[in-house]
Amino acid sequence: MDRKLLLLSFFAFSSSLVSCVSTQQQIELTNKSSVALTEKAISIKRDKLKSPPATGAFPVLLTQNGDTVTTQIDDLNGDKNWEELFFVTNLPANGKQTLKLTWVDTKPTYVARTNVRFGKRTSATTPVLPKTSDTTYANQLPKSPGYGYQPYQTDGPSWENDKVGFRHYFDGRNAKDLFGKRVSYMAPETVGISTFGAVEDNYHVMADWGRDIMAVGNSAGIGGLALMIKDSLYRLGVTVNDSVNNVQSTSFNILTEGPVRSVMHLKYNNWKPDGTTRSYTVEENPAIWPGMYAYQNTARILGLKGDEHLLIGMNNLDRTDPVKEINVDDKWVVLLTHDRETYNKDWILGLALILPKDTYQGHIEAPTSGRLAQGYFAKMKVRDNQPVTYYAVGGWELSNEAFKNSASFQKYVEDLTRQLTAVVEVQVK
Structure with missing residues (x-):
């Protein structure tokens, strides 16, 4: 491969990787109570999250084990733009959980509860x-x-x-x-x-x-x-x-x-x-x-x-x-x-x-x-x-x-x- 073309390909890949990484975030949850929490409701405002890498992308949450957390994005004021990321999770008493947020192009399908x-x-x-x-x-x-x-x-x-x-x-x-x-x-x-x-x-x-x-x-x-x-x-x-x-x-x-x-x-x-x-x-x-x-x-x-x-x-x-x-x-x-x-x-x-x-x-x-x-x-x-x-x-x-x-x-x-x-x-x- 032409050296110039190789360098251009490398920089394009690096730029794409940086863009992808820059939109990833960690969400740390800390249970401030002495009660073990089961399916605790968590709501995060959209302005707390980094902008998605593309218009129409959907947030996905992963546990440290790589399991997907069922989530949804909600437009509660009817302006056609979602304002909250919502999910439920389990937390031990006085415990913590770290989740990784990524973005996907296709809306995930989850079991309705x-x-x-x-x-x-x-x-x-x-x-x-x-x-x-x-x-x-x-x-x-x-x-x-x-x-x-x-x-x-x-x-x-x-x-x-x-x-x-x-x-x-x-x-x-x-x-x-x-x-x-x-x-x-x-x-x-x-x-x-x-x-x-x-x-x-x-x-x-x-x-x-x-x-x-x-x-x-x-x-x-x-x-x-x-x-x-x-x-x-x-x-x-x-x-x-x-x-x-x-x-x-x-x-x-x-x-x-x-x-x-x-x-x-x-x-x-x-x-x-x-x-x-x-x-x-x-x-x-x-x-x-x-x-x-x-x-x-x-x-x-x-x-x-x-x-x-x-x-x-x-x-x-x-x-x-x-x-x-x-x-x-x-x-x-x-x-x-x-x-x-x-x-x-x-x-x-x-x-x-x-x-x-x-x-x-x-x-x-x-x-x-x-x-x-x-x-x-x-x-x-x-x-x-x-x-x-x-x-x-x-x-x-x-x-x-x-x-x-x-x-x-x-x-x-x-x-x-x-x-x-x-x-x-x-x-x-």
Whole structure:
């Protein structure tokens, strides 16, 4: 080979190698707690990472043993550019982990461990089609004049991980229900749809993956929202028998749906609590990642006057077990029940809320009947348009045999609280 050509080839290769190496980084994770962490959620902002070597390249994380860590990149603000690298990992107590970040041209494929399911039909005779967003208005309830049918698959969006599933009643009720799971894989996309594409309640019977197990009634469900104005309780939305909503419009969209995290956004515009002249805007962001019998929610209210409390609910249709209030490490409060909050009281279902202690103001019990009933509520101090983040837990005895025992379920929730709130220091080098 010509010497000049050889030198040019060498310098081209060297330049390519330097470019490749310059975009590689190490991510060092340090568990600052004395708790061993299992599938701990880690989020790293994009601006902490070096620019990829090419437009459209995807980050890949490798362990020191060369194993690939399942990751995803998330665009949470809808600007078509991703802002966060997200993954879950295990860390020993007070231990460290070093990961290598590289870039690839083709988006990696990973096994899905979270999922969102949302579908709608536009008439009583047209099939359900998948959607990623929707807006519903006050006169579009299933019992509104001229409407008269349930448009939504499973009454609204459902979301799940490898342990448990949940659903939100987008038809004006705004309660949050629970799907018990018996498998780690994702439930079929056809849950709630007949073979002809119609909305069908086919999830209250046992399937291989599990079933809807929780009885909700007129409660807000597990982690659902309500409001206390002075000493009065107000339902966000209406009941199944109403024909006009007290929320002018409600919007839903999927912010991200990936192998290790799914996040949704719900917004309630111009909510006028029954019998008041007030108007509020409420937003919430349910999120789920693998490994926990729970989901995270972040809620905020705009339009507060100063005499309100945000209420976070857990249903209480079985009054056998009174709610327990448990302090965890002086930073969190757990509200917990362990009884048969299931259809026909067939199974044990432990429920819990994990709440920040600095905004927790105690709990109340709702009436046994009425528009907002049969539930416990955490009273949360809330400031106008300021977020409150909490976790809602559901432990079905057929998902985990340990949940049959009250002490075992309580231990799980306390351990989960410490897992979720443990601090991991992230250094990108």
